[in-house]
Amino acid sequence: xxVLKVGDLAEYIEEVFSQEQGLQDVWVExxxxxSTVSVQGHCYLTLKDERASIRGVLFRLSYARIGFQIQPxxxxxxxxxxxxxxxxxETQLLLDxxxxxxxxxxxxxxxxxxxxxxxxxLFDPHHxxxxxxxxxxxxIVTSESGAALRDVLKVLRRRCPAVPVLVVHALVQGxxxxxxxxxxxxxxxxxxxxxxxLLVRGGGAIEDLASFNDEGLARAIRACPVPVIVGVGxxxxxxxxxxxxxxxxxxxxxxxxxxxxxxxxxRRDVLAQRERLNGAIAREAATKAEALTVLxxxxxxxSPERLVPLMRQRLDDRAQxxxxxxxxxxxxxxxxxxxxxxxxxxxxxxxVLGRGYSLARDEQGALVTSVVGLRPGRRLTxxxxxxxxxxxxxxxxxxxxxxxxxxxxxxGGVDG
Amino acid sequence: MAEAARDIDVxxxxxxxxxxxGLIRTLxxxxxxxxxxIASYERGVALANHCSKLLEQTEAKVQRLVLGPKGEPTEQxxxxxAADDGxxx
Numbered sequence: 001x002x003v004l005k006v007g008d009l010a011e012y013i014e015e016v017f018s019q020e021q022g023l024q025d026v027w028v029e030x031x032x033x034x035s036t037v038s039v040q041g042h043c044y045l046t047l048k049d050e051r052a053s054i055r056g057v058l059f060r061l062s063y064a065r066i067g068f069q070i071q072p073x074x075x076x077x078x079x080x081x082x083x084x085x086x087x088x089x090e091t092q093l094l095l096d097x098x099x100x101x102x103x104x105x106x107x108x109x110x111x112x113x114x115x116x117x118x119x120x121x122l123f124d125p126h127h128x129x130x131x132x133x134x135x136x137x138x139x140i141v142t143s144e145s146g147a148a149l150r151d152v153l154k155v156l157r158r159r160c161p162a163v164p165v166l167v168v169h170a171l172v173q174g175x176x177x178x179x180x181x182x183x184x185x186x187x188x189x190x191x192x193x194x195x196x197x198l199l200v201r202g203g204g205a206i207e208d209l210a211s212f213n214d215e216g217l218a219r220a221i222r223a224c225p226v227p228v229i230v231g232v233g234x235x236x237x238x239x240x241x242x243x244x245x246x247x248x249x250x251x252x253x254x255x256x257x258x259x260x261x262x263x264x265x266x267r268r269d270v271l272a273q274r275e276r277l278n279g280a281i282a283r284e285a286a287t288k289a290e291a292l293t294v295l296x297x298x299x300x301x302x303s304p305e306r307l308v309p310l311m312r313q314r315l316d317d318r319a320q321x322x323x324x325x326x327x328x329x330x331x332x333x334x335x336x337x338x339x340x341x342x343x344x345x346x347x348x349x350x351x352v353l354g355r356g357y358s359l360a361r362d363e364q365g366a367l368v369t370s371v372v373g374l375r376p377g378r379r380l381t382x383x384x385x386x387x388x389x390x391x392x393x394x395x396x397x398x399x400x401x402x403x404x405x406x407x408x409x410x411x412g413g414v415d416g
Numbered sequence: 417m418a419e420a421a422r423d424i425d426v427x428x429x430x431x432x433x434x435x436x437x438g439l440i441r442t443l444x445x446x447x448x449x450x451x452x453x454i455a456s457y458e459r460g461v462a463l464a465n466h467c468s469k470l471l472e473q474t475e476a477k478v479q480r481l482v483l484g485p486k487g488e489p490t491e492q493x494x495x496x497x498a499a500d501d502g503x504x505x
Contacts (some may be wrong), residue, residue, distance in 0.1 A: 013426035134470070144480070162473040166491060167480040187481060187489055263471055266429070270467045273436050277464065280443035281457040288450050403455060 010086040017091075023082040028054075028093065035070045038065075043070055047078065047093070056080070056093030066098055067112035067330055074108075077101040110213050111238055117215065122222055123243045129151045131227040131247060133261065134266070135195035137164045138259050139188035139226075141181060144169040148233070148252035155256035160263040165189045166191055177211030182220040196259050197226050199241065200252035203233015216344025221245060248326040353385035355411035360391075371398045424462050429470045436463040 017023055030047035037043050041060035046053050080095035100108040142149050156165055163268060169186035171177045189195050212232055221228045221244040230245035231252040242248045249255035360368040360380045368380060374396045382389050423431060440450050479491040
């Protein structure tokens with residue numbers, strides 16, 4: 001019979017435990033029967049179910065990492081390895097991570113993930129993109145058999161049939177849902193023309209929404225090159241996908257409302273813009289026409305049609321002035337003439353007659369200045385200052401010294 | 417004009433509307449050059465026509481993405497049945 005020392009036996013048990021593969025990588029679920037946190041920050045706990053209980057420990061760093069407090073009564077899903085603690089002769093779980101399980105646990109897990117991703121900046125509003133108001137194409141990532149798809153299509157067709165729609169099927173429930181949604185999201189984003197993605201599903205209990213509370217999906221939404229609108233069932237709680245979304249809608253229908261514009265409204269908008277455009281060009285034309293009129297008027301003032309009367313008027317004016325000047329000149333000339341004529345008057349033989357002279361004219365009225373040619377019997381008119389008298393020559397007596405040859409004219413020859 | 421129309425064709429509704437609004441604002445402030453105004457107006461009309469054309473479509477075009485035998489994605493038209501027109505339930 002081989003007798004072992006306690007220490008040897010403990011060592012042997014420890015070795016068996018450490019070599020047993022089934023004890024190295026263990027997920028275990030149970031209710032927390034008790035838990036204490038040591039001054040060093042390690043969490044000591046006991047997990048139990050209706051058949052057994054087992055002690056375990058989460059060392060300080062691992063405990064800090066899980067993000068929630070382990071409390072008696074909660075259901076815990078824990079991971080680690082099993083070892084044998086020689087000092088006390090106890091089997092214990094050396095845990096590296098733990099998460100709450102069950103409804104309450106899922107909620108805690110949700111909070112934990114949310115806080116972690118938030119701290120990382122994944123939900124930063126600054127990173128959220130605004131989808132285009134009028135996308136070229138809308139992709140819907142959802143289950144092809146879901147009511148959410150019908151709701152979304154109905155809204156899209158009513159609100160804006162002009163925007164083409166691409167449906168990308170994804171499983172939204174079950175273990176592989178998150179991975180399926182991530183794949184569908186990537187495929188949708190790669191399709192040409194897709195400018196916004198609607199990630200929708202009907203509502204459900206928190207257990208059903210696991211795929212939308214997935215860290216991988218949250219990261220896929222943020223990594224998606226196209227803005228993502230998330231709309232999950234009827235305004236239940238937020239999911240992680242809601243927080244990660246570029247736009248969060250309360251329901252699938254609301255997501256559809258947000259994804260496309262109201263086509264009827266856009267038609268009215270375009271009409272209004274057309275009216276504005278026409279008004280603007282009409283006003284512009286009116287302004288230009290008015291400027292043209294002003295210029296035209298200015299030009300008109302320089303036109304011959306206006307200038308000719310103006311010049312004619314000026315000409316008339318000048319002509320009048322010329323006429324007036326001429327009249328004045330004529331009057332002056334007349335006056336001067338009068339003066340001259342007065343002086344001439346003074347020299348006139350008529351005036352001499354007044355002084356006692358007279359003159360003689362022949363029958364033709366010619367002045368008789370010489371006796372030459374005169375014959376007795378001719379009649380002369382003797383002119384006085386105050387009248388005249390008819391006379392008949394009775395004799396012709398030339399002066400002696402006036403020895404002018406008397407032409408041997410035939411009597412009456414002068415008369416012809 | 418044909419050149420202008422071609423570059424308008426590739427504009428999204430938002431781009432076209434934004435350009436149209438900018439152009440109207442410029443027109444409303446009154447430009448110096450009448451030829452510019454007329455060119456602006458003509459482009460404005462072309463932009464508005466483009467917007468209207470984008471709004472003409474009244475039959476929704478719905479397709480679904482399917483994977484071919486080699487996993488290559490293709491788009492197939494979805495026949496919308498009367499059932500799809502049902503109440504929003």
